[in-house]
Amino acid sequence: MTDEDHKRELRIWLRLFASTTLIENExxxxxxERFAFTLPRFDLLAQLDRADDGLxxxxxxRRLMVSAANITSIVEKLVEDGYITRSQSHTDxxxxxxRMTHAGRSAFRTMAKAHSEWITEFLCDLSTDDMTxxxxxxxxxKQALQTRLSKSNTALAETEDLQADTPSYPK
Numbered sequence: 506m507t508d509e510d511h512k513r514e515l516r517i518w519l520r521l522f523a524s525t526t527l528i529e530n531e532x533x534x535x536x537x538e539r540f541a542f543t544l545p546r547f548d549l550l551a552q553l554d555r556a557d558d559g560l561x562x563x564x565x566x567r568r569l570m571v572s573a574a575n576i577t578s579i580v581e582k583l584v585e586d587g588y589i590t591r592s593q594s595h596t597d598x599x600x601x602x603x604r605m606t607h608a609g610r611s612a613f614r615t616m617a618k619a620h621s622e623w624i625t626e627f628l629c630d631l632s633t634d635d636m637t638x639x640x641x642x643x644x645x646x647k648q649a650l651q652t653r654l655s656k657s658n659t660a661l662a663e664t665e666d667l668q669a670d671t672p673s674y675p676k
Contacts, residue, residue: 529544531623540619549565549579550612589605590603
Protein backbone atom coordinates (compact mmCIF):
# COMPACT_ATOMS: atom_id res chain seq x y z
CA MET A 506 0.00 0.00 0.00
CA THR A 507 1.14 3.48 -0.75
CA ASP A 508 1.09 6.46 1.58
CA GLU A 509 -1.79 7.83 -0.50
CA ASP A 510 -3.82 4.67 0.19
CA HIS A 511 -3.27 5.10 3.92
CA LYS A 512 -4.30 8.75 3.70
CA ARG A 513 -7.51 7.76 1.88
CA GLU A 514 -8.33 5.17 4.53
CA LEU A 515 -7.61 7.62 7.32
CA ARG A 516 -9.86 10.25 5.69
CA ILE A 517 -12.67 7.69 5.45
CA TRP A 518 -12.25 6.74 9.11
CA LEU A 519 -12.22 10.40 10.19
CA ARG A 520 -15.37 11.14 8.15
CA LEU A 521 -17.17 8.15 9.64
CA PHE A 522 -16.11 9.17 13.12
CA ALA A 523 -17.02 12.85 12.60
CA SER A 524 -20.44 11.95 11.19
CA THR A 525 -21.18 9.55 14.04
CA THR A 526 -20.02 12.08 16.62
CA LEU A 527 -22.14 14.87 15.14
CA ILE A 528 -25.25 12.70 15.17
CA GLU A 529 -24.59 11.26 18.61
CA ASN A 530 -23.95 14.68 20.17
CA GLU A 531 -27.17 16.06 18.69
CA UNK A 532 -29.17 13.07 19.93
CA UNK A 533 -27.66 13.48 23.40
CA UNK A 534 -28.63 17.12 23.40
CA UNK A 535 -32.17 16.50 22.19
CA UNK A 536 -32.80 13.66 24.64
CA UNK A 537 -31.58 15.88 27.47
CA GLU A 538 -33.60 18.93 26.37
CA ARG A 539 -36.85 17.23 25.38
CA PHE A 540 -37.00 14.31 27.82
CA ALA A 541 -34.44 15.11 30.58
CA PHE A 542 -32.88 11.75 29.65
CA THR A 543 -29.37 10.57 28.86
CA LEU A 544 -28.28 8.54 25.85
CA PRO A 545 -26.91 5.67 27.99
CA ARG A 546 -30.29 5.38 29.76
CA PHE A 547 -32.07 5.45 26.38
CA ASP A 548 -29.73 2.76 25.01
CA LEU A 549 -30.35 0.52 28.02
CA LEU A 550 -34.13 0.87 27.63
CA ALA A 551 -33.76 0.10 23.90
CA GLN A 552 -32.17 -3.24 24.83
CA LEU A 553 -34.90 -4.01 27.34
CA ASP A 554 -37.62 -3.09 24.85
CA ARG A 555 -36.52 -6.08 22.76
CA ALA A 556 -36.43 -8.47 25.73
CA ASP A 557 -39.89 -9.30 27.07
CA ASP A 558 -38.43 -11.60 29.73
CA GLY A 559 -35.86 -9.03 30.83
CA LEU A 560 -32.09 -9.26 30.71
CA UNK A 561 -29.35 -9.99 33.18
CA UNK A 562 -27.02 -7.12 34.01
CA UNK A 563 -24.20 -9.09 32.38
CA UNK A 564 -26.17 -9.45 29.15
CA UNK A 565 -26.96 -5.73 29.08
CA UNK A 566 -23.30 -4.97 29.67
CA ARG A 567 -22.29 -7.26 26.80
CA ARG A 568 -24.89 -5.86 24.40
CA LEU A 569 -23.97 -2.25 25.14
CA MET A 570 -20.25 -3.07 25.19
CA VAL A 571 -19.65 -1.33 28.51
CA SER A 572 -18.50 -2.56 31.89
CA ALA A 573 -20.94 -3.91 34.45
CA ALA A 574 -19.90 -1.05 36.76
CA ASN A 575 -21.15 1.47 34.19
CA ILE A 576 -24.46 -0.38 33.88
CA THR A 577 -25.04 -0.47 37.64
CA SER A 578 -25.36 3.30 38.09
CA ILE A 579 -27.64 3.60 35.06
CA VAL A 580 -29.83 0.78 36.38
CA GLU A 581 -30.01 2.40 39.82
CA LYS A 582 -31.33 5.65 38.33
CA LEU A 583 -33.84 3.87 36.06
CA VAL A 584 -35.16 1.80 39.01
CA GLU A 585 -35.39 4.94 41.15
CA ASP A 586 -37.37 6.71 38.41
CA GLY A 587 -39.73 3.75 37.94
CA TYR A 588 -38.67 2.85 34.38
CA ILE A 589 -37.38 -0.62 35.23
CA THR A 590 -37.53 -3.26 37.94
CA ARG A 591 -34.70 -5.42 39.20
CA SER A 592 -35.06 -8.91 40.65
CA GLN A 593 -32.93 -11.91 41.40
CA SER A 594 -32.67 -14.57 38.69
CA HIS A 595 -34.63 -17.75 39.39
CA THR A 596 -31.84 -19.85 37.89
CA ASP A 597 -28.79 -18.04 39.27
CA UNK A 598 -29.10 -16.24 42.60
CA UNK A 599 -25.96 -14.20 41.82
CA UNK A 600 -27.54 -12.68 38.71
CA UNK A 601 -30.03 -9.83 38.62
CA UNK A 602 -32.69 -9.54 35.94
CA UNK A 603 -33.95 -6.14 34.89
CA ARG A 604 -37.26 -5.55 33.13
CA MET A 605 -39.00 -2.50 31.81
CA THR A 606 -42.12 -1.33 33.64
CA HIS A 607 -45.26 -0.26 31.77
CA ALA A 608 -44.35 3.37 32.50
CA GLY A 609 -40.81 2.74 31.26
CA ARG A 610 -42.03 1.13 28.06
CA SER A 611 -44.46 3.98 27.39
CA ALA A 612 -41.78 6.63 28.00
CA PHE A 613 -39.27 4.72 25.89
CA ARG A 614 -41.67 4.34 22.97
CA THR A 615 -42.29 8.11 23.00
CA MET A 616 -38.54 8.79 23.02
CA ALA A 617 -37.88 6.11 20.36
CA LYS A 618 -40.42 7.72 18.03
CA ALA A 619 -38.69 11.09 18.42
CA HIS A 620 -35.28 9.42 17.99
CA SER A 621 -36.42 7.83 14.73
CA GLU A 622 -37.68 11.20 13.47
CA TRP A 623 -34.35 12.82 14.34
CA ILE A 624 -32.40 10.18 12.42
CA THR A 625 -34.66 10.71 9.41
CA GLU A 626 -34.05 14.44 9.70
CA PHE A 627 -30.27 13.99 9.86
CA LEU A 628 -30.22 11.84 6.72
CA CYS A 629 -32.93 13.62 4.71
CA ASP A 630 -30.45 15.46 2.48
CA LEU A 631 -29.17 12.17 1.06
CA SER A 632 -30.97 10.75 -1.95
CA THR A 633 -32.54 7.31 -1.77
CA ASP A 634 -29.77 6.02 -4.03
CA ASP A 635 -27.08 7.58 -1.82
CA MET A 636 -28.62 6.01 1.29
CA THR A 637 -28.79 2.62 -0.44
CA UNK A 638 -25.13 2.86 -1.48
CA UNK A 639 -24.04 4.06 1.95
CA UNK A 640 -25.97 1.28 3.67
CA UNK A 641 -24.44 -1.34 1.35
CA UNK A 642 -20.94 0.01 1.90
CA UNK A 643 -21.41 0.04 5.68
CA UNK A 644 -22.73 -3.53 5.64
CA UNK A 645 -19.62 -4.60 3.71
CA UNK A 646 -17.38 -2.69 6.10
CA LYS A 647 -18.97 -4.28 9.16
CA GLN A 648 -18.70 -7.79 7.68
CA ALA A 649 -15.07 -7.23 6.65
CA LEU A 650 -14.21 -5.92 10.12
CA GLN A 651 -15.93 -8.83 11.85
CA THR A 652 -14.06 -11.31 9.66
CA ARG A 653 -10.70 -9.57 10.13
CA LEU A 654 -11.12 -9.12 13.88
CA SER A 655 -12.32 -12.70 14.29
CA LYS A 656 -9.17 -13.93 12.53
CA SER A 657 -7.00 -11.58 14.61
CA ASN A 658 -8.60 -12.72 17.85
CA THR A 659 -8.15 -16.37 16.85
CA ALA A 660 -4.50 -15.76 15.98
CA LEU A 661 -3.96 -13.87 19.24
CA ALA A 662 -5.57 -16.66 21.26
CA GLU A 663 -3.42 -19.25 19.48
CA THR A 664 -0.28 -17.19 20.19
CA GLU A 665 -1.27 -16.87 23.84
CA ASP A 666 -1.88 -20.64 23.99
CA LEU A 667 1.57 -21.27 22.52
CA GLN A 668 3.15 -18.86 24.99
CA ALA A 669 1.33 -20.57 27.87
CA ASP A 670 2.71 -23.92 26.69
CA THR A 671 6.27 -22.59 26.49
CA PRO A 672 8.19 -23.26 29.67
CA SER A 673 9.89 -20.30 31.25
CA TYR A 674 13.36 -20.83 32.55
CA PRO A 675 14.89 -18.88 35.39
CA LYS A 676 17.80 -16.70 34.37
